[in-house]
Amino acid sequence: MLPTPEGGGGGDKKGMDPSKVQDVISRLGKAKADLQHAKQDADQAAHKLASAWHGPDSTRFQSQWKNDATHIDQTVLDVTEMHKRLQAELSEQRAASN
Secondary structure: OOOOOOOOEOOEOOOOOHHHHHHHHHHHHHHHHHHHHHHHHHHHHHHHHHHHOOOHHHHHHHHHHHHHHHHHHHHHHHHHHHHHHHHHHHHHHHHHHO
């Protein structure tokens, strides 16, 4: 990693505020859980809708929802990966500070 103008990069953690990074980690964990719950709620709503709405428009809607749900799943994976990376960075910072 190349140094940044702010003095970061290069593998060091100059300027990291561990408490602020921990706050972001917590927020990402909550965002992940919120996304998962929202998708679950939307899945249930789409399932109920399928039994109350029939025809080509319903079929198109259900197909689109399946596609959209896949994007939500990918977003959850992306947030999870960001969460893990920040946890690793914070662990490295704490180890280096001791």
